[in-house]
Amino acid sequence: MGEKSFLGAIGRWPLLRQATGPDKLGRGSAASSARSETLTPRTTRADKVVSSICPFCAVGCAQKVFVKDGAITQIEGDPASPISRGRLCPKGSASKQLVTSPTRETKVRYRRPHGTEWEDLDLDTAMDMIADRVVRTRKQFWEWEDGQGRRTRRTLGIASLGGATLDNEENYLMKKLYTAMGAIQIENQARI
Amino acid sequence: MPGLGTSFGRGGATTFLQDLSNADCILIEGSNMAEAHPVGFQWVMEAKRRGATVIHVDPRFTRTSAVADVHVPIRAGSDIAFLGALVNHVLSNELDFREYVVAYTNAANVIDDNFHDTEDLDGLFSGFDPETGQYDPITWRYAPPEDLNAEEQDRERELVDDEERVVSEGAGHKRSHQAARSESHGSGGAPVSWKGRRDETLQDPLCVYQILKRHFARYTPEMVQEVCGISPEQFAVVADALTRNSGRERTTAFCYAVGWTHHSVGAQMIRTAAILQTLLGNIGRPGGGILALRGHASIQGSTDIPTLFNILPGYLPMPQAADHQTLDEWVRGDEGKAGFWGNVRSYAVSLLKSYWGDAATADNDFCFDYLPRITGDHSTYNTVKAQIEGRCKGYFVVGENPAVGSANGKMQRLGMANLDWLVVRDLQMIESATFWKDGPEIETGELVTEDIGTEVFFLPAASHVEKAGSFTQTQRMLQWRDKAVDPPGDARSELDFYYELGQRIRQKLAGSTDEMDRPLLDLAWDYPTDEHGEVDGQAVLREINGTGPDGRALSAYTELKPDGSTRCGCWIYCGVYADEVNQARRRKPRWEQDQVASEWGWVWPANRRILYNRASAAPDGTRGASASATCGGTRRRAGGPGRTSRTSSRTGHPTTCPRRAPRVPTRSAARTRS
Numbered sequence: 001m002g003e004k005s006f007l008g009a010i011g012r013w014p015l016l017r018q019a020t021g022p023d024k025l026g027r028g029s030a031a032s033s034a035r036s037e038t039l040t041p042r043t044t045r046a047d048k049v050v051s052s053i054c055p056f057c058a059v060g061c062a063q064k065v066f067v068k069d070g071a072i073t074q075i076e077g078d079p080a081s082p083i084s085r086g087r088l089c090p091k092g093s094a095s096k097q098l099v100t101s102p103t104r105e106t107k108v109r110y111r112r113p114h115g116t117e118w119e120d121l122d123l124d125t126a127m128d129m130i131a132d133r134v135v136r137t138r139k140q141f142w143e144w145e146d147g148q149g150r151r152t153r154r155t156l157g158i159a160s161l162g163g164a165t166l167d168n169e170e171n172y173l174m175k176k177l178y179t180a181m182g183a184i185q186i187e188n189q190a191r192i
Numbered sequence: 193m194p195g196l197g198t199s200f201g202r203g204g205a206t207t208f209l210q211d212l213s214n215a216d217c218i219l220i221e222g223s224n225m226a227e228a229h230p231v232g233f234q235w236v237m238e239a240k241r242r243g244a245t246v247i248h249v250d251p252r253f254t255r256t257s258a259v260a261d262v263h264v265p266i267r268a269g270s271d272i273a274f275l276g277a278l279v280n281h282v283l284s285n286e287l288d289f290r291e292y293v294v295a296y297t298n299a300a301n302v303i304d305d306n307f308h309d310t311e312d313l314d315g316l317f318s319g320f321d322p323e324t325g326q327y328d329p330i331t332w333r334y335a336p337p338e339d340l341n342a343e344e345q346d347r348e349r350e351l352v353d354d355e356e357r358v359v360s361e362g363a364g365h366k367r368s369h370q371a372a373r374s375e376s377h378g379s380g381g382a383p384v385s386w387k388g389r390r391d392e393t394l395q396d397p398l399c400v401y402q403i404l405k406r407h408f409a410r411y412t413p414e415m416v417q418e419v420c421g422i423s424p425e426q427f428a429v430v431a432d433a434l435t436r437n438s439g440r441e442r443t444t445a446f447c448y449a450v451g452w453t454h455h456s457v458g459a460q461m462i463r464t465a466a467i468l469q470t471l472l473g474n475i476g477r478p479g480g481g482i483l484a485l486r487g488h489a490s491i492q493g494s495t496d497i498p499t500l501f502n503i504l505p506g507y508l509p510m511p512q513a514a515d516h517q518t519l520d521e522w523v524r525g526d527e528g529k530a531g532f533w534g535n536v537r538s539y540a541v542s543l544l545k546s547y548w549g550d551a552a553t554a555d556n557d558f559c560f561d562y563l564p565r566i567t568g569d570h571s572t573y574n575t576v577k578a579q580i581e582g583r584c585k586g587y588f589v590v591g592e593n594p595a596v597g598s599a600n601g602k603m604q605r606l607g608m609a610n611l612d613w614l615v616v617r618d619l620q621m622i623e624s625a626t627f628w629k630d631g632p633e634i635e636t637g638e639l640v641t642e643d644i645g646t647e648v649f650f651l652p653a654a655s656h657v658e659k660a661g662s663f664t665q666t667q668r669m670l671q672w673r674d675k676a677v678d679p680p681g682d683a684r685s686e687l688d689f690y691y692e693l694g695q696r697i698r699q700k701l702a703g704s705t706d707e708m709d710r711p712l713l714d715l716a717w718d719y720p721t722d723e724h725g726e727v728d729g730q731a732v733l734r735e736i737n738g739t740g741p742d743g744r745a746l747s748a749y750t751e752l753k754p755d756g757s758t759r760c761g762c763w764i765y766c767g768v769y770a771d772e773v774n775q776a777r778r779r780k781p782r783w784e785q786d787q788v789a790s791e792w793g794w795v796w797p798a799n800r801r802i803l804y805n806r807a808s809a810a811p812d813g814t815r816g817a818s819a820s821a822t823c824g825g826t827r828r829r830a831g832g833p834g835r836t837s838r839t840s841s842r843t844g845h846p847t848t849c850p851r852r853a854p855r856v857p858t859r860s861a862a863r864t865r866s
Contacts, residue, residue, distance in 0.1 A: 050676035051779055053663055055656035058486035059209060059232040060665035060793075062779075065657050065676040072657060072677055080781035082789035083209055083667075089230040098619070099655040105621045106681030109650035111628060114642050118650075123682045126649055131696035133613045133647075137586040142708055146567050150513040153708075154564030159575045159584050162499045163591030164488035167661030168670065169732035170686035171490075171497045172505065172761055174590075176547055177694045180711040182564040184510070185584065186501055187572040189592055190494040192599075 042066065042073045051078065054092040055165050059083060061092055072100055134158065138181055159185035195462025196484065200475065201531065203507070204492055204796075206803040207445065207481030208667035210787055213238035214479030217437035217444040219430070221249040221271060222451025222461070226256040229449070229485050232666075236447075239479075245433045249274065250451065264430060269455055270420040275464040276411035278431055282471050283405045287435045289473030293394075295811040296804070297470050298334075299401040300390040306331040307398070309407055334388030335398070384530045404467065438472035443479035450487055476804030486666040489656075493664030496796065497736065497762050501570040504563075505736070505762035506539055513565035519544075519557040538752040542760035546735055549716030554756055562711035572598065579607030589616045590686060591653065595624040595631065605631050609639055613647040617689065625650045651689065654679035659687065661729045662768075662776045667801070670768055670776035671793040672733075678724075691719060691727045730774050736761035737769030745769045748798060764796045775799070 010016065014030050017023070023030035043049075046066035052075075054061040062081035066074040075096040079086030088095075110121035121129075141157025160178060162171070171188075178186050197203035212218060212235040225233045237259070240246050248260035249271075257263035266274060282288050293299045308318040308331070319328040340348060394401040413424040437444045446469060452461045465482055466475075474480030486492055497505045504510055509522075516522040523540050526533040544558040552558040572594070578584040580603070587608065594604040605627045608614055616625040623631070625648060633639040658679035662670045679685070694717050701709045720728045738746045738760025749766040752758050760766050768775050775794035785791055788801050795801055802808075809815060 048676075050657070050674045052657055052673040052676065053489070053665075053671045055489050055663075057229055057232075058489055058491055058663075058666035059229050060489075060663065060667070060669060060671050061231050062671070067676050070677055075657075080779060080783075082782035082785070082787070082792050083669075084231045085234070085782065087231045087234065092231070095656075099657050101620070103621075104619050104680070104683075105650065105652045106683055107652065108682045109621070109625070109648075111646075111648035111650075113645040113647045116629070116641050121649075123651075123684075126651065127692055127696060130613075130615055130649055131693060131700055133586060134693070134697055135700050137612060139708070141583075141585070144708075146513055150565070150567070151517055151561075152513050152565045152567060153561065156578065157584055158586040158588075159572075159579070160499065160588040160590065161572055161592045161594055162494070162588075164491040164494045165591055165656070165663075166490060166494060166499070166686055167659070167729065168490065168493045168497050168664055168736065168765075169661050169729045170690065171494055171499050172732055172736055173687060173690045173694070174499050175497070175505065176715070176761075177690055177697075177717075178499075179504070179547065179563060180694075180715045181697070182708070182711065184501055184564050184566055185570045185572075185575040185578075186499050187575070188494045188499040189488060190491050190498070191500060191571060192597075 042068070043076065046073060054088065054095060055098070056089075056091045056095070061088055063088070063092070063095070072096060075099075134181065138183070142182070154182040154184050156185065158183040160187065162186075162188045164189040195459040195466060196482065197507075198459075199463055199466035199470070200803060202668070202797065202803055203495065204668040204803075205482065205484045205666055206475055207483055208669070208788075208795075208801050209235050209483065210789070211478060211481065211802065212236055212445050212447070212483065213242070213787075214443065215239045215244050215437075215445040216442040216479060217245045217247065217433050218447065219247045219249065219434065219444065220256055220260070220447045221266075221465075222453075223447055223449035223485050224250065224252070224254040224256050224451075225447055225449070225485060226259060227254065228487070229666075232485065245437060247430055247433060249430070262429060262433070264422055264426055267419070267421045269457075271452065271455075271461045272457060272464055273411055273419040274416055274422060274427075275461065275468060276408050277413060277416045277427065278434060279404070279464065279468050279471065280408040280411045281413075281431045282435060282468065283401075283408060285435075288471040289439050290394075291440075291811070292473030292807060293401070293471060294392050296473075296476070296807045297400075299399065299404075299471075300392045300394055301387075301400050302335045302389045302391055302396050302398050303400060303403060304331050304333050304335050305398060307403070309403065311406070334384060334386060337386055337388050340386070387530055434468075434472065438474055438480075440473075443477050444469075444472060444474050445480055446474075446482045447485055448482070449485040453484075473807070476802060476807030478802070478808065481802065484666060489665065490663040492666060492668060493662070493670070496664055496764060502566060505543060506764045508536070508540055508543060511560075511563050511565045513567045516565065519560040522560060532749075535752070535754075537754040538758070539749070539760070539763035541754050541756055542738060542752045542758045542763065545756055545759040546738070546761040547716060548711070548714050549759075551714035551716075552756065558756060559711070559714065562714070573600075576600075576603055576607040579610055582610060585612040587611050587614045589614065589618075589624050591618060593618070593622045593624045595622070595627050602633065605633060606639075609633075609644045609646055611646045613649070615649045615651065617651045617653045617686065619653055619655055619683075621650065652679075652681060652683040654683050654685040654688075658683065659685035659729070661685070661687065662733060664796070667795065669793045669795045670765070672774055672777035674777075685726070687727050687729055687732065688725075691717075733774060733776070734769045734772075735759070736765050738763070738766050745772050747771070767798055768794045768796070 018026040018030035021030055043066050046068050048067050050065040050067060052063040052065045054063055061084035062078035064076050064078045065072060077084055077086040077088040108121045108123050108126045109118045111118055137157040138155045141155045143152050143154055143156060146152050200206060209232045218236055218239055236246060246260040247262045248257045249264045249266050250257060251266055251268045253263055310317060317327060318331045321328060336348060391399045413427045416422050416427050417424055434444050446465050452458045455461060469475050469482055502510050511522050523537045526536040528534050541558050544552045544560060548559040548562060575584055595601055598604050608627055628641055628644045628646060634641060656673060657676040660673060660675040662672045664670050698712055698717060701712055720731050734745055738758060740746050741757040746766050747770040749763045752760055752763060778791050778793060780791040782789055790799060790801060
């Protein structure tokens with residue numbers, strides 16, 4: 001190593017640059033390297049940025065969802081929100097992992113009565129089987145009147161328990177369909 | 193939400209998070225807000241930075257306690273005694289904000305002289321029915337006005353008839369008056385027959401103020417010491433901070449979370465806090481209010497548009513078989529009474545029109561008979577019992593994990609092991625879907641996989657970024673999310689799942705002449721879909737909002753009609769699609785509006801961010817005698833009984849001007865427990 005390149009290497013030493021240069025905190029130019037100068041944040045490479053809301057607690061922090069090639073690459077707080085002012089808590093910051101988790105189940109799984117293992121089932125067949133079972137159980141437990149002869153027009157055979165991260169539109173369709181089915185044992189995390 | 197609904201007529205937080213920064217004192221009880229709602233907590237810290245006193249009442253010393261000015265350890269579950277003593281402190285020392293209390297509360301209302309308090313009746317209020325274990329609150333009503341108008345006379349006669357019927361036929365025939373209706377007070381409040389007589393001097397022994405004073409007299413600092421484990425000195429620190437930071441010039445806010453709501457007497461804790469905040473004049477004014485910190489993104493929404501057994505959208509009650517066999521019977525309890533519930537027929541008919549569309553006509557009671565009737569408590573734990581007993585055989589579990597998330601997980605699993613079929617929809621494979629394979633009962637041998645006959649369908653669900661839709665959040669705000677990407681593989685949204693399920697069921701029943709199938713076949717179940725067959729959530733939100741006779745989106749629930757000419761899926765959300773615009777999707781940046789940010793999302797009712805904000809002005813509509821000071825171009829401390837909202841400059845940056853010397857108890861004085 002020649003003297004010149006040795007001094008050059010010393011001159012590139014981050015600590016020296018931090019001590020002598022303008023970047024006293026060592027978080028900018030002092031810490032950069034030839035490689036880091038070629039890097040750009042993945043947020044700048046997004047094809048689109050979609051406006052969303054954090055799915056965890058009910059404060060309602062706004063999120064910016066960064067999408068590249070049809071995949072989510074980052075979720076960050078939206079500074080425009082009057083509620084959160086761009087902040088997300090540790091859980092909200094980790095919500096990208098909620099949605100991109102490799103352990104997410106993406107295929108329908110079916111367990112037949114008395115079966116010991118999961119089986120594959122295509123979605124269309126599953127939907128049809130579920131509809132059949134609703135029709136059957138609804139009828140089996142249909143009740144026009146209760147024990148005291150009062151009209152009830154309902155089925156006590158079908159129940160539902162929903163989480164409180166369901167959208168309003170989803171809750172609306174659920175209650176509407178269940179009510180038309182005559183199912184009344186419809187509950188939600190909101191009471192639990 | 194019954195505590196808030198009963199007190200304020202709206203089962204939601206009275207204020208919004210940013211407004212906490214305007215408070216002079218914030219009392220957090222039953223919540224570890226710094227950890228559980230950390231981003232909301234920034235507004236508590238903003239208030240503290242401006243000199244507000246932050247008090248944390250909690251059995252544990254948490255991160256919230258660590259940054260509070262005062263931490264008051266309390267014996268778990270004893271909150272009613274503590275809050276009751278604060279009410280007593282205010283009443284016995286006449287520290288209430290009298291002008292506010294007289295003008296904006298029912299403290300001056302005189303109560304029926306048949307009302308008897310717990311002192312007279314050995315711990316019970318008048319109207320208790322030992323047979324049903326419920327109260328009939330008829331004696332709790334406002335004393336009738338001296339001159340009843342015709343409508344009020346009708347109502348009086350009806351009540352007398354009803355009482356006579358109870359005497360002659362037994363309580364079983366009793367109309368429910370308001371019993372078991374607390375949840376439906378979530379919007380509009382308890383219906384009242386008349387506004388009745390008032391004594392604005394608050395001296396009448398039967399006025400609300402004097403009844404409260406007598407009732408709460410039992411809650412002394414000594415009792416607090418005994419019941420809550422809080423010393424009289426500590427109690428005095430809190431009482432002093434609250435009362436000194438309330439009144440014409442100042443406001444105090446309350447925050448609570450599941451530390452209250454998960455008690456069996458949670459509604460009573462919240463109710464006591466509501467009484468206290470009302471006496472102190474802290475409702476409807478900037479920096480005041482009661483902020484319920486909901487734990488899940490759309491707990492509020494799941495109650496407003498419920499998937500709950502006892503209510504329909506907008507807190508309309510599910511019909512009870514004993515009392516509601518016609519539309520008239522269903523609405524008569526509330527119809528015509530004071531308050532917004534007086535128009536219940538308009539909301540009820542508009543909902544039925546949203547459900548059954550053109551099939552619902554005046555001639556068929558707008559399909560009222562299509563609604564199934566309830567006959568008691570059909571909540572989840574009773575349902576699990578029914579599953580174990582073999583009376584309930586089909587189960588949908590949607591974004592919930594009762595096998596490990598509900599109380600008595602074993603009972604939940606035994607229930608699920610006794611079903612014909614179970615549908616589980618989730619992002620991950622969860623215990624509620626695999627109990628037949630690897631549940632604790634399989635391990636112990638109590639259950640054997642091969643013996644479990646439950647057919648299980650696991651369907652993968654779409655995440656919050658894979659579907660468009662709205663949450664209703666802790667401040668009653670609807671915020672819309674756009675869809676970022678398609679859900680992976682077989683994953684679908686609940687919106688798509690239920691829409692398709694409904695279509696398939698209807699196809700299977702097509703042509704049926706069985707009367708039991710009419711509600712499904714006549715159901716208005718036609719929603720626009722995109723090229724992938726996905727339902728347009730905005731079309732559903734528009735149906736929730738409601739439409740007028742011309743098919744256009746309505747702007748306010750006051751436009752709803754009882755004649756079937758309007759449709760509305762949830763009357764309290766009417767306006768969220770006003771002007772054919774998805775108002776929940778509004779995203780005007782905070783720096784382009786004031787702190788209230790009324791163009792970000794949409795808040796029920798009527799985009800109102802602070803409930804009862806009329807109370808921020810004097811009764812005559814002025815700001816009152818005290819001059820308003822300004823700081824940095826921002827109005828501060830506008831007078832009236834209350835401060836008007838701080839209308840900051842258009843930059844929207846919250847003001848940070850110095851405030852006068854804070855009235856903060858010192859930390860050493862505050863922590864004198866030992």
